[in-house]
Amino acid sequence: MAARKKAEDYFRRPRRIGAPVEKAVHRRATFLRLLTYFHAERMRLLLLTFVVTAGVIAGVAAPIFQSQAIDAIAEAAYASLPRILLSMLAACALYAVMVFFQGRLSARLSQSIIRRLRRDLFDKINTLPLSYIDRHSHGDLMSRMTNDADNIASVISTSLGALFAGVLTLVGTAIVMLSFSVPLTLLTCLTVVATVLTTKLIAKKMGKYFLNRQELLGRLNGMVEEKVTAVRTVKAYAREERIIKEFEQTADALTKTGIRAESIGNSMGPLMNMISNCSFVIVSVFGAYFALKGWITVGVISAFIIYSKQFTRPINEIAQLYGQIETALAGAERIFAVLDEKSEPEGGAEVPVRTRDVIEFRHVNFSYVPEKRVIDDFNLKIEAGKKIALVGATGSGKTTIVNLLMRFYEIDSGEILLDGRDIREYSLSSLRGLVGIVLQDTVLFSDTVHYNLAYAKQNASTEEIERAAKLANADEFIRHLPKGYETVLTGAGSSLSEGQRQLLAIGRACLANPRILILDEATSNVDTRTEAKIQDAMTRLMHDRTCLIIAHRISTIRDADTIIVMEQGHIVQQGSHAELIKKEGPYRDLYLTQFAGQAS
Structure with a gap:
């Protein structure tokens, strides 16, 4: 962790001249697009311009008054000395005040712009299809939200005003120096x-x-x-x-x-x-x-000594700012690349309140990678209220069927129907609102147990939450936690056992009270005794619901109405447990492997 922190500190601090600079491919387009985020900050930009200009004028004017003061002393013109000294003091004071306000305005400007940029990026990530999230490193997406955005904020807060002030200082100093000699x-x-x-x-x-x-x-x-x-x-x-x-x-x-x-x-x-x-x-x-x-006069010499320093300093600063600006533009380009990705489709009809919830797959084809088909001419009809189990070797396409039904991925061809109507005609929120899903990899949040259960239903009452936990046989272990339902799960529930985490996920699905239930290896991480408790809870939860169950354990699916055996995206067997166990085939082999002790 210390190494990571050092790495982050290194990449966030201003780059030295000569340090490797990440450059944007389309600099001009990225720069112009980034400027659109400044439109809402026009007044603050104008005020910053005024403050920087006033500060530069004061900084350039101070040596002029110093020169006049020295010449006045040299010529014994003491009467004009107080006025000159007061003018020099006023210029120095004005310069200090303007530099202070320049820092505050730049900081507010940068944070306001980055807040909107991060908001747009976060909103976009939430609307990206699952296929994009799966194809890209999660760490890379987080880096765009944090490091890339921080680089942009740093340039706006420290470099924007400094760059403008540097150019003005160069021009102003050169004009005054030329006027002197x-x-x-x-x-x-x-x-x-x-x-x-x-x-x-x-x-x-x-x-x-x-x-x-x-x-x-x-x-x-x-x-x-x-x-x-x-x-x-x-x-x-x-x-x-x-x-x-x-x-x-x-x-x-x-x-x-x-x-x-x-x-x-x-x-x-x-x-x-x-x-x-x-x-x-x-x-x-x-x-x-x-x-x-x-x-020239002696006073001019003193002014030139100061101006020579002022003249070289902006050149060094602008050279150093080059690397920071290039890095910021590269970060902005990476952020805009995400913003330009195609979001999940919006709109669509609402699923009718009263439906029979019959699901049908008709000639469905799908591939994650072109020309490598995962689901091939898949046909399956799930009658309302029936329990359908999918079994098969890893990579046979079981979980992919769930992803297609939830529209996490879009099919290449064919149709998936809900009561005879293509699910692509429904809005995603309406379709997914029908479904309760329990995945093999349990996702919990670093919050209270109450929050994690209530995630499935907004404004759920305490009684509803406790009832769902009891239905999932999770109430007993929850009450043994230090603060019961108000116990905060640190590390996203890392202190809980896999079985307890799974029970909470099942309790969340119980609270959702879905019309269609999907169980993807829902009991894979629990022991036999806990599995028995969950089976009882699942029996009550699945009552009078259309259910799709994915499992490797025969014990969890033997009561299913129909068992579908898949191989390489195809259905190779289907029937009840009693029917399939009598036939030679992959299901019987799986059964014998688990219960008869055959080597797998």
Whole structure:
């Protein structure tokens, strides 16, 4: 976890010149699209522009007053000195106030824009089809919501105002310097050339070290995350020493590369200071010569010393902002890529309140990957109130049938009918509202037991929740928890046993009181005694409902009205348990494997 935090801190902090920069493919289009999020912040942008402009004017004006004050002292014009000093004090004070408000306005602007961007992204993720979520790394989606959005926020809050102020400062300083002395301005520009060349040289050397460090950091981060996740396996096979050795090797390589990268990176500051000091020498020497010739005053020399610093600082800052802006645009492009994905279809009719809930699959074909069909010409009719069980080897297509019925995925061809009407004619919310589903992988939330049960039905009463828990035989163990139904499940219920987690999921389905019930390996993670309790609860829950059961255990499906045996997306056998057990075939083989002790 420490390695992950260090990795996140590294990627969030401002990039150094020469550090590897992630670039957007379509920069202009991404930039223009990002600008649309600024439309609602027009007044704040105008105010920020005013504040930055006022701050730059004050910053450029302060050295002018300093120059006048020095000349007044040199010429013994003491009468005008108080006015000049007050003007200089006012310019410095105004500059400080404007910088303060620039920071506050930039922060508010960035957080307002990122809030809307994150809201759009989160809303989009909730409407994406399950096929997209399955194809993409969950960590990658989370990274777009967090790291990519943070990079954009950082650029808006720190770089937007700084970039505008830097350009204005360059222009304003150049104008004032030229008005004082053209020759001295041209001499000062020599340090600017030296700064650009030095920056380019260092950036070239830094690039390979920062890239190598980034790769090693990612490898170390992945190693730590993997080993923490698999800590039980590591301990079970006594691999601690080997894992520690692998970690130390990668950490040592990262340390060496990091030292080299930071050494070169840290040399940037001293070199820039040296060039800046050279600028002071040039201004002092040539300024003194020009003053002796009477071309400029002593006050102008003091102003030039300050302006030479002001002139080089924005160039360095703008060069450093380049990497941050490129990274932010790359993050924005990644976010927009998700926003441009096709959402689940909206609209459709409401499922009638009174239906017989007859489900029929007609010549259904489906493939996750083109030309690799998972479901092939599948035909099945589930009569109202009947219990249909699907069995078969892993990969035979059982769970896919459930995904198609719930419209988590859309079929390639054929029809799935509900009371003779294609389910694609119904709205997704209406269709899914009919169905209660208990999956093999139980999903619980880091909240109270009450919240987790009530998730299936908004505004459910305490009595309804407790009744559903009793129906699922979960009430007894819930009441033994520290705070009963108000116990907070930390780590999404990681402190509960698999059986207890499954009982809560079944209780949630009981509370939903669905017209169609789907049980996908609902009892696979419980012991035999708990399974017996669940079977009793399931019998009551499935009464007078259309049910679709997926299971590997024969004991959980032998009472089904019809058992469907699947192989490679086809139905190879169907009938009751009594009928299938008398026939030679895969179902009889499965039965003998589980109950007669045959080797599987």
